[in-house]
Each structure stands twice: as structure tokens, then as C-alpha cells.
Amino acid sequence: MSMAGADFTEVLIRRGIVGPDQVAEARQLAESTGISLQDAIVKLGYASADEVMQAIAQQMGIDYVDLSEVQIPAAIVQLIPESVARENIVMPVAQEDGRLKVAIADPMDYETVDKLRFILNRDIEIALAPRDQILEAINRHYGQTETESVDSLLQEFTDTAIDFTETEALSPAASVVADDSDAPIVRLVNLIIEEAVRLRASDIHIEPFQDRVRIRYRIDGVCVERDAPPRRILGPLLSRIKIMASMDIAEKRRPQDGRIKTNVNGKDIDLRVSVLPSIHGQAVVMRILDKSNIMMGIRELGFMEDDYRRFLQIIKRPNGIFLVTGPTGSGKTTTLYAALNELNRPDRKIITAEDPVEYYLPGINQVEVKAHIGLTFARIIRAMLRQSPNIILVGEIRDKETADMAIQASLTGHLVFSTLHTNDAPSAITRLIDLGVQPFLVAASVMAVMAQRLVRKVCTKCAEPDQPHPSELAAVGLTPEQVKKANFRRGRGCSHCHHTGFKGRIGIFELMQMNSTLREMTYRREPTQAIRRQARLFGMRTLLEDGVLKAMRGVTTLEEVLAVAHHEAVNV
Secondary structure, three states: OOOOOOOHHHHHHHOOOOOHHHHHHHHHHHHHHOOOHHHHHHHOOOOOHHHHHHHHHHHHOOOEOOHHHOOOOHHHHOOOOHHHHHHHOOEEEEEEOOEEEEEEOOOOOHHHHHHHHHHHOOOEEEEEOOHHHHHHHHHHHHHOOOOOOHHHHHHHHHHOOOOOHHHHHOOHHHHHHHHOOOOHHHHHHHHHHHHHHHOOEEEEEEEEOOOEEEEEEEEOOEEEEEEOOEHHHHHHHHHHHHHHOOOOOOOOOOOEEEEEEEEEOOEEEEEEEEEEEEOOEEEEEEEEEEHHHHOOOHHHHOOOHHHHHHHHHHHOOOOEEEEEEOOOOOOHHHHHHHHHHHHOOOOOOEEEEEOOOOOOOOOOEEEEOEHHHOEOHHHHHHHHHHHOOOEEEEOOOOOHHHHHHHHHHHHOOOEEEEEEOOOOHHHHHHHHHHOOOOHHHHHHHEEEEEEEEEEEEEOOOOEEEOOOOHHHHHHHOOOHHHHHHOOOEEEOOOHHHOOOOEEEEEEEEEEEEOOHHHHHHHHOOOOHHHHHHHHHHOOOOOHHHHHHHHHHOOOOOHHHHHHHHHHHHHHO
8 A cells, every 4th residue: 555644643643542652663664664654553453454444534534434344235246347346456335426436445546546437437436445355345245246156166066977087087288288278176276275365264174085075274273164075076176286286196195295376366375285195085285375474573473561572682682592382383483483574684694494484585595404315404504604694593493413503503693593392481491401402501592482372363343241151260260350350352253253253363472581590490400390480480471371361351262272271270
């Protein structure tokens, strides 16, 4: 969006949504990253896209329309062809006296307005709506009129006895030629990917069973079953995905990995594809890598104010190791990339060693681990040190050699970020010692350890006051006085969150900053429980405590927190 002036911030300040300091921080972020001021305010979490757009509308004297609450008549929808609506990201809203009111995301985009006047041959009146809402409205309303959907295509395959045996037998070359045709299977795979991206899924699962194929999307960490088409669709579906991912379509006995680059609604999307042979056929998982999800600021991760300040202080140190721990899918990569985005400046050299490289970051040297040719984490780190880096990211510390190299790098004046698979922050210290690293080296090099998990956020559109179950309150140890002061909320379920009551995820954190006492305990090989008790005395909040604070503020629910940090209720 290209906005002339920034007076809308005065509207936000008058409404009490943001303060002058927050606007100044957003302006600084906008200048450093090249994004617009309104995008920076939303990115930092100071205001929602709705609130920013309403402020812009008020400042410019333009109507604001909430498309998530509006059902537009089909007669109005058909006034703009779908191709025009999608290409220009506009949505017809109403018609008055021959003038067509159109929702648009940028009021300064005069070129698009003139184009619409020319194409439609009628007067255009603009209204403002957030870009995401316009895209959702296009998918919702045009889906009801003329476009095909995943449902309609799968129904077509189910109702008709199309024989796919010839498609399966195609040679790779012949299949590639067939790609350019408008084959139903090509359209189906494209629609599945588009729908998954629209629903904010992180993974697409295609799993074969004896009599059916199950398609599931993982949305906000939870698998949601999409459909179960007939089994005969499996062969062509696999062939199409393998061709897109540059895999060997003839290989059916060994696991394969590949990558798909595509564009969905104007956004560049990468998909990491994994094929695994199972007893009923080959199962496919496509991990959706949306660059816009990873290019987030530290504010958006979900830190409480004190942890946010400590995190910034830690990552701006000149040397030492900062470890992030947690299971697969707990957001470790996102946190480390947010730190790298904060530190990525022309005067710093940053090198990463990853297995595999999931997201490509501009201005950062990224190296992919290739164990089959001997290019391991340890070997990459050894080579990195001859490249004169300031900051090193090691994807994961898996063995003693990698740990030793990372520690040597930190002791020779480099700032090192890495991850470990442990349940909590204090366990990372004993884990490094268990790998064979000398305790005095661990004590000297580790600056801080942060454990994290992801919990689903309550949908802001349908959130309502909630009273948690007494068993949940007992599990987290809240007193009646604390419960009275809390603002527990739960989503009722609406079209905005696809009737789940949740939209998006946020981190809960356990940040343990090393000090002289903890270093001494590390040197003496004291057990995890002792280190944990001492860290809590120095002010470390546990995962459970951090999650409970967020639940008490209505950001998430106690049920969500207990689902990922339940073991804490016993240990605390």
C-alpha cells in the first residue's frame, strides 16, 4: 500500500489504540524494512488491520466496509468478472444510481480505479477494506457463483468412473507435456494448495488407506480432515505432485524429498514435499513455507514485556551461545529468524547452517547441510569461521562435534544461535553435558536458554467472556482472587475463524538467563531440578506460568496452555 501522509496515526492515537511511542517504533520499522507504516503498526501488534483501515477511512473521508460481516447479493458480485476481481484485489459491494461501490485495500491506487471504470464502463465509488478480507470475500462469493472448488472437483471424481490407469503409466516426459493442459487432476492439486494457503494451513497431508485417500490440513497446529476421495485418485495425484516437485515418479519404494515453488493470490509460496512409502501406498506431506509468516518482528512472537526486553538484550550481545529449545513444530525457527531479521544490517555478516534451508532470507548467507557428501553441521561451522562472520545460526545441535564447534565459535568472539530438543530451558544445560561437552565450556559460552511452545489464539471476532472449568483452575494453581481479576475469553466460532474459536498462534516462553550462580552450578554438574529452582528464584517464568498469564488476559485459553505445558503443573 502506498499511503500519502500518515495522518491516520493521529486518528489511532485519539481513539486510544496506539500511543506516540508505538507510532515512532512502527515508523522506524517501516523505514528499516521498506514496508508501509500501516503494515508496520499491524506487524508489531499495536492495532489490527481492521482498526488501521478504519482510521485511514476516517482520515480520508471514505466509507469502511467489514466484508467478513457482509453477504453480497449474487447480482452485485456478477457485475465484476472474477478474473478482474482477483487480478486487482477488489470486491463489488453495492450499486446505487448506476454507481458501483467497490471495496479496495489502497485508497491511493488511482490506476486500479481508472482501470475498473474503463473495463466496466460505469462510475466507481470506493470503500476501504483490509486486503485479507477482500481476498476472503472473493473466494467466498465467487466460489458460490462460477468457479470450481476442491469439493466440486472431488465430487466429479467420485461420481464419474474416470479410469486413471493410463495417466499413471505416462512417462515423465509425457506427463510434463500433459501439465500444460487443463487436466482435472492438475486443477485439483492447484486448488488444494490454494485452499490450504487460504485457510492458513502449515501442512497438507495426503494419506492412502485400503479403500480411500485422506486429505488433511494442519491449521494452527491441529489436523483438520478435508476430504476422503476415492482411492483410484491416488496414482495421478502422486504423479502430479512429484512432477511439480521434480521427483522421480517411477520410484515407489523409497522415501523422496522435493520442493515446489508456486504463486497463490500474488504471494510466492514454497512447499517442501516429503513422500513416504506406506503399506497402502505412498503418503505425501507438503509443508507450506510462506515467507510472510517468517518475516515477523520480535514483538509479534508473543513475549510479555519483561521477557521482550531481556530477549532484545541477549541477542544484541557480541558473543556467546543463545539456545532455543522445544519439540518439532514449536516455532523455534520462527523465533531465530525473527532475531536474525532484527540483527540483519549491512555492517554485520550472518551465516546459517540449516537442514534443510526452509526460508530464504535476503542479505544472509545460508548453507544447507548435505550429510551424504560429508557436509555436516560441524564441517560447515569450521568453514564458516574462515568467512569472518559476526553471527552464526546452527540449525540444530545434534552431537558432540557440532556442540564443540558451536562453543568454540562463541568463545572466539562470535554470536551463535542454535536449537536443541529438550522439554524445558534448564534441561538444555544437562543435555549439552550429556553430549560430552565439558561443563566449564558450557558455563563459559551459554548466555541464555529459551524453551517455547505454541498455543492457539482466541479469535478476536467472536471472543466472549469465559469461565474455565474448576479442574483447569486447580491444575494451574490459580487462587479465587486471581480468577476474579482475570479476563478469560473463548471464541464462540464464526466465519472469520472457520467456526473453531481460534485464529493464529502465539508463543509461550521460558527464558533462563545465565548468571554467576547458574554458571557455578553448571560447572559443578548439578542436576536439572536444582538449576531450575535457582533460575526461578532469579525470576524465570515457566512455560505454564507464561501461558496462564496469557490466558488470564484473554489471548488464549487455559485448555490450550495445559495441552502443551501440562507436565509443568506437576513439576512446578
